[in-house]
Amino acid sequence: MNSTEICNTKTEVAKGLVLTDKDYIEGILTVCKDLEKNLTVALTEASHEKLYQTIFEMFTDVAELQRETYELWFKKGWFIVEAEPQDKITKKLNKLEQELTDLDDESYEEESSDEEYNEEEDSEEEYNEEEDSEEQSEIDSDLDEEN
Numbered sequence: 001m002n003s004t005e006i007c008n009t010k011t012e013v014a015k016g017l018v019l020t021d022k023d024y025i026e027g028i029l030t031v032c033k034d035l036e037k038n039l040t041v042a043l044t045e046a047s048h049e050k051l052y053q054t055i056f057e058m059f060t061d062v063a064e065l066q067r068e069t070y071e072l073w074f075k076k077g078w079f080i081v082e083a084e085p086q087d088k089i090t091k092k093l094n095k096l097e098q099e100l101t102d103l104d105d106e107s108y109e110e111e112s113s114d115e116e117y118n119e120e121e122d123s124e125e126e127y128n129e130e131e132d133s134e135e136q137s138e139i140d141s142d143l144d145e146e147n
Contacts (some may be wrong), residue, residue, distance in 0.1 A: 004084075022078055026077030028075060032066035 013020035017142035039059040073079045 004082050005080050005140075007074075007077055007080040008082055022076070025069060025073055025076075029066065029069045032062055032069055035062045036066060 011022075013022045019068065024077070027096060039055055039058075042055045043052060043059060046055055
C-alpha cells in the first residue's frame with residue numbers, strides 16, 4: 001500500500017462468474033448516482049411547488065442512500081482514496097480563489113460596458129428621432145406644395 005493511499009483492509013470476494021456482495025453494492029452505487037443526476041434534472045423542470053418538494057424529498061433520500069453505499073464500499077476496502085500533499089491542496093485553492101476574483105472583475109466590467117452601450121444606444125435613438133422629424137417635415141411640406 002502506497003503511503004498516500006487512504007483505504008481499509010480489503011474484503012475478499014469470490015472470483016469468477018458468480019455475483020458477489022461487491023458486485024451488488026457496485027450496482028446499487030451506480031443506480032443511485034444515475035438517479036441523483038436524473039432527479040436533479042427533474043428538480044429544475046418541476047412545474048409547481050408540490051411536485052418540486054416531492055422530487056426534492058426523493059433526491060434527498062437517494063443522495064443519502066448513495067452516500068451510505070459509498071461508505072460501505074469504502075469500509076469493505078473496495079475503494080481507495082489518494083491523499084494529496086498539503087501544498088498541492090493550497091495551490092489549487094489559491095487558483096480557484098483567483099478564478100473567482102477574475103469572475104467578479106469580469107462581471108463588474110460587463111456591467112460597466114453595458115452602461116456605456118446603453119448610453120450609446122440612447123444617443124443613436126436621439127439622433128434617429130431628429131432625422132425622422134426632419135424627414136417628416138420634408139414630407140409634410142411636399143404634401144402641402146402638391147395640394
